[in-house]
Amino acid sequence: MKTAEVYGVRYAVFDDPGMGTLLVSHHGWPVLESLVPSAWYEGGRFYRQGERLGQSTGTVYHYGVAGPGGRPIEMVVKVSRFAQEVPLYAGASFVQHIPPQVMASMRFNNPYEEFGRVERLRNSRRGPRVHTKPPLAIYSPPEHHPLWQLGRDGVAASMERGAVEQWQDADHVHIDLDPHRAYFELFGWVKGLDVSTAGMRGLMTAAEMAQITHDVASDLKSHGMVVLDHKPAHIIVRRCDKTGGWLKDHSGRLAYVLVDYELLVDLHEFSYGA
Ligand SMILES: Nc1ncnc2c1ncn2[C@@H]1O[C@H](COP(=O)(O)OP(=O)(O)OP(=O)(O)O)[C@@H](O)[C@H]1O
Numbered sequence: 001m002k003t004a005e006v007y008g009v010r011y012a013v014f015d016d017p018g019m020g021t022l023l024v025s026h027h028g029w030p031v032l033e034s035l036v037p038s039a040w041y042e043g044g045r046f047y048r049q050g051e052r053l054g055q056s057t058g059t060v061y062h063y064g065v066a067g068p069g070g071r072p073i074e075m076v077v078k079v080s081r082f083a084q085e086v087p088l089y090a091g092a093s094f095v096q097h098i099p100p101q102v103m104a105s106m107r108f109n110n111p112y113e114e115f116g117r118v119e120r121l122r123n124s125r126r127g128p129r130v131h132t133k134p135p136l137a138i139y140s141p142p143e144h145h146p147l148w149q150l151g152r153d154g155v156a157a158s159m160e161r162g163a164v165e166q167w168q169d170a171d172h173v174h175i176d177l178d179p180h181r182a183y184f185e186l187f188g189w190v191k192g193l194d195v196s197t198a199g200m201r202g203l204m205t206a207a208e209m210a211q212i213t214h215d216v217a218s219d220l221k222s223h224g225m226v227v228l229d230h231k232p233a234h235i236i237v238r239r240c241d242k243t244g245g246w247l248k249d250h251s252g253r254l255a256y257v258l259v260d261y262e263l264l265v266d267l268h269e270f271s272y273g274a
């Protein structure tokens with residue numbers, strides 16, 4: 001078994017000139033057979049049979065595949081936007097006290113960096129536990145495309161590639177971030193409703209929406225992290241079957257899952273160079 005370690009995350013590596021490159025994290029390992037490209041990618045299965053998630057500026061699909069023992073499992077596939085221009089976000093009004101140098105260097109995380117930051121957030125014990133979608137795998141098909149077709153800036157893409165070189169462990173298989181290849185991120189689906197939709201359906205008041213959005217930002221801050229486009233649509237909450245109210249955690253707070261990490265920043269990385 002070939003393994004790689006990039007941005008502190010260990011992966012099983014499947015690399016084949018015909019199939020491309022599949023990196024599977026320890027979260028993905030139990031459902032490996034659902035992550036191989038023949039299960040979801042080939043023939044465009046994820047977009048033909050899946051549902052494109054609304055409200056997004058990127059390319060994100062929710063789809064189901066047969067899992068181990070034929071049990072259906074649901075996943076999210078998201079196309080990485082690294083080295084693309086970041087569009088303007090209305091949700092930035094929820095961002096609190098972000099240092100100007102962090103805001104000014106806003107860029108989409110490369111896929112390995114994104115998984116690394118998500119993993120650090122999941123494992124951090126500095127503050128209230130922040131639940132995320134489990135990061136399962138990163139898949140890059142073998143085809144090469146011109147940069148304009150992928151919407152990438154050449155200089156930015158080369159810098160990302162260089163950063164990936166720095167962040168890997170020399171004892172394992174070498175992992176490249178090829179500016180000319182597409183990268184798909186696979187996550188586990190979480191059931192629930194995003195806070196923006198909950199508001200639009202009249203299930204949450206504007207004050208409740210503002211409160212949870214503020215609370216999630218402050219939880220992230222306690223772990224030294226921020227999401228630069230933090231907004232209600234990125235927070236998933238769930239109804240409790242028994243009471244019909246929102247599901248709470250043991251401390252009585254609204255239980256939530258954070259879902260978008262392409263602009264998740266670890267503030268500790270900024271203070272290192274200071
Ligand atoms: N696991 C999930 N469960 C429920 N809803 C989800 C899940 N993942 C994503 N969504 C919904 O789909 C929306 C789009 O997903 P996501 O935010 O990852 O896409 P995006 O292209 O980055 O969007 P944006 O332009 O808002 O940054 C989310 O805002 C959320 O409302």
Ligand SMILES: [Mg+2]
Nearest residue numbers: 058260261262
């Ligand atoms: Mg996003």
